[in-house]
């Protein structure tokens with residue numbers, strides 16, 4: 001897979017070299033060069049309102065969230081998915097290499113070519129995701145949600161074997177935190193979503209204020 005910034009196949013022309021291997025070049029625009037405008041509010045509610053809705057869902061459930069509670073906590077699960085959609089931690093995945101001559105979108109690909117999938121761009125393709133720049137967990141709750149186009153862990157035979165563990169950790173830890181705390185920006189405010197270039201999209205450090213909220217069942 002090779003994706004343009006809008007999730008389309010880009011030209012295979014203009015070769016590069018990685019070690020001794022030919023490389024299908026990066027999309028013309030690396031994902032961190034053009035961060036989309038992020039909208040966290042509007043008709044879908046502010047982040048504070050989302051936290052309140054998540055807390056209501058969590059506090060309405062019996063006991064703290066566990067890995068098997070995905071079906072009981074759909075908004076929490078949708079929030080994890082939307083986070084992985086808008087900012088996939090590994091936006092360029094790994095760099096798979098073809099073992100034999102192949103083709104991609106009708107174009108020939110020589111054996112030993114490195115392919116670089118741009119997951120971040122694919123997950124913001126406006127032909128698939130409505131208002132892709134908006135953080136909107138509800139999109140995963142709607143009937144016909146394009147969940148199969150969510151690829152933060154890659155796809156196919158070499159997809160991430162740690163997906164189940166990673167998703168369970170995100171679900172449980174986010175749920176445990178939001179069940180008991182309200183998160184507020186620290187004095188310096190929140191960082192942008194630009195991230196640091198690298199194989200992994202890294203967020204700069206920042207401070208949050210964690211305001212305790214009483215979980216149900218505690219005095």
Ligand code: HEM
Pocket residue numbers: 088089090093094095096152153154155156157158159160161162163165166
């Ligand atoms: C949010 C957390 C994680 C993300 C976003 C992530 C993402 C990815 C991606 C995109 C790939 C490349 C898939 C492809 O080329 O199609 C990958 C591969 C891999 N991941 Fe993860 N991963 C995560 C957590 C983990 C964890 C927790 C483990 C191990 C416990 C793990 C182990 C691996 C391994 C071994 C591969 C290489 C698979 C192969 O080449 O066959 N990952 N991951």
